[in-house]
Amino acid sequence: MEHQNINLSLKVWRQKNSNSKGAFETYKVNNISTEMSFLEMFDVMNEELITEGKDPVTFDHDCREGICGACSMYINGKPHGPWEANTTCQLHMRAFKDGETIVVEPWRANAFPVIKDLMVDRSAFDRIIQAGGYISVNTGNAVDGNSMPIEKDKADASFAAAMCIGCGACVAACKNSSAMLFLSAKVSHLALLPQGDPERSTRVINMVAQMDKEGFGACTNTGACEATCPKEISITNIARLNQEYLLASFTADK
Amino acid sequence: MTWKQVFTSSVGKKLTMGFTGIFLILFLVIHAGLNACIWANDGGEMFNAGAHFMGSNWVPRILEIGLFAGLLLHIIQGLMLEMSNRSKRATGYAVAYGNGGSKWYSRSMGLLGTIILLFLVLHLSDFWYPNRSSQGFLLGEEINLFTKMQQEFSELWVVIVYVLGCISLGYHLAHGFQSAFRTVGVHNKRYNLMLMTLGYAYSIVIPLAFAMMPVSMYLGWVH
Numbered sequence A: 001m002e003h004q005n006i007n008l009s010l011k012v013w014r015q016k017n018s019n020s021k022g023a024f025e026t027y028k029v030n031n032i033s034t035e036m037s038f039l040e041m042f043d044v045m046n047e048e049l050i051t052e053g054k055d056p057v058t059f060d061h062d063c064r065e066g067i068c069g070a071c072s073m074y075i076n077g078k079p080h081g082p083w084e085a086n087t088t089c090q091l092h093m094r095a096f097k098d099g100e101t102i103v104v105e106p107w108r109a110n111a112f113p114v115i116k117d118l119m120v121d122r123s124a125f126d127r128i129i130q131a132g133g134y135i136s137v138n139t140g141n142a143v144d145g146n147s148m149p150i151e152k153d154k155a156d157a158s159f160a161a162a163m164c165i166g167c168g169a170c171v172a173a174c175k176n177s178s179a180m181l182f183l184s185a186k187v188s189h190l191a192l193l194p195q196g197d198p199e200r201s202t203r204v205i206n207m208v209a210q211m212d213k214e215g216f217g218a219c220t221n222t223g224a225c226e227a228t229c230p231k232e233i234s235i236t237n238i239a240r241l242n243q244e245y246l247l248a249s250f251t252a253d254k
Numbered sequence B: 001m002t003w004k005q006v007f008t009s010s011v012g013k014k015l016t017m018g019f020t021g022i023f024l025i026l027f028l029v030i031h032a033g034l035n036a037c038i039w040a041n042d043g044g045e046m047f048n049a050g051a052h053f054m055g056s057n058w059v060p061r062i063l064e065i066g067l068f069a070g071l072l073l074h075i076i077q078g079l080m081l082e083m084s085n086r087s088k089r090a091t092g093y094a095v096a097y098g099n100g101g102s103k104w105y106s107r108s109m110g111l112l113g114t115i116i117l118l119f120l121v122l123h124l125s126d127f128w129y130p131n132r133s134s135q136g137f138l139l140g141e142e143i144n145l146f147t148k149m150q151q152e153f154s155e156l157w158v159v160i161v162y163v164l165g166c167i168s169l170g171y172h173l174a175h176g177f178q179s180a181f182r183t184v185g186v187h188n189k190r191y192n193l194m195l196m197t198l199g200y201a202y203s204i205v206i207p208l209a210f211a212m213m214p215v216s217m218y219l220g221w222v223h
């Protein structure tokens, strides 16, 4: 596609802190190269705001190559914007037309309170992972990698689940603000492997309990999470989690 | 983990929805099958015999208690989940995600369920209550359920309300059938396609059969 410069209107959510009431503000950004990423466009706008002596828009970002899950913007009614299987940092301005108005909102969920502007607190995800408590402690000599055979399709399914970058788009997209796609990815990638097997029932029980404590909703299998997930985590993982949970509830000691 | 913890967790509440949902799905097959006897066109003889059996034999009467328990659980837990899920996002979006990622009926299970509930109140007071009370709750003679159906469905508005109830049921099942099985943990590839096909087929065939009953009575196809 040919390189172009476009002018845009941005309707951005501004909010001072988690206690204040936010509101939309509209900014004009001109001369944006279609080869820029969405975040670079925000950088350009923030530079201008700083020169004008105004408060730049706060947003999360880190790797800018689609692997860390930090970037989180709800763009024109979809987490991470219009492209499929994509993160905000990997969204390019050629996705938009000259003169377009783009509405940018933070992830909305009580469990993800806004810290400032477009930045939300996703530490609830960290606490869910902690509740799963998996660590490897290697002692003695390294084991031969081939000494533990793993079926190919299990390894593949586990790897596909382990692709989750914890961005929270699934929660943002879900009408119930449910974290089940994220949680099911975390539960699945361990439950499918021998390493995760010894603690698989306590893990699923504790992680679900923590998820409920954090105030996420219950899953109703609408599939909005899967459609928006940048890593294409399959909703099948949620059904697997349900099975893990049901089995764990039958075999629990008390 | 105690059973209480299981069934008060978000996943456990969904298990309740899934299991009761599947139970109700099974019930609908029996209900539709028995009612299809009206099409025997024998003046309602076969249908009335079935209705008499369901009301007088103790096996279906005991099962009926289970049915009401399952139904109530499904309704109460469903409404509670809907309210709780709605409360999880205090500030909504300016631009909705809409149909881009999910089907409208999958997001409207609470609404569709509520419509079905309202329909059910009407439906039970139309048929179940007068029939059961004449069968021995209270004294009196057993009513002719077939004639009762013919009377009810001679009114156009009743027929329309019943058809609308069946359409809501169809959409509720179009999502509910697959969702129920996923919720109770079916995730194997070999069943996914089967459940999807079966789910859509079921959600068309069963509500259609039900809708055709008032329609064919109204149009005088049954006598």
Ligand code: SF4
Pocket: A069, A163, A164, A165, A166, A167, A168, A169, A170, A171, A181, A182, A185, A225, A228, A229, A230, A231, A232, A233
């Ligand atoms: S499941 Fe997908 S959308 Fe959800 S946190 Fe993981 S990568 Fe993000």
Ligand code: FES
Pocket: A060, A061, A062, A063, A064, A065, A066, A067, A068, A069, A070, A071, A087, A088, A089, A090
């Ligand atoms: S900034 Fe790391 S995934 Fe977007």
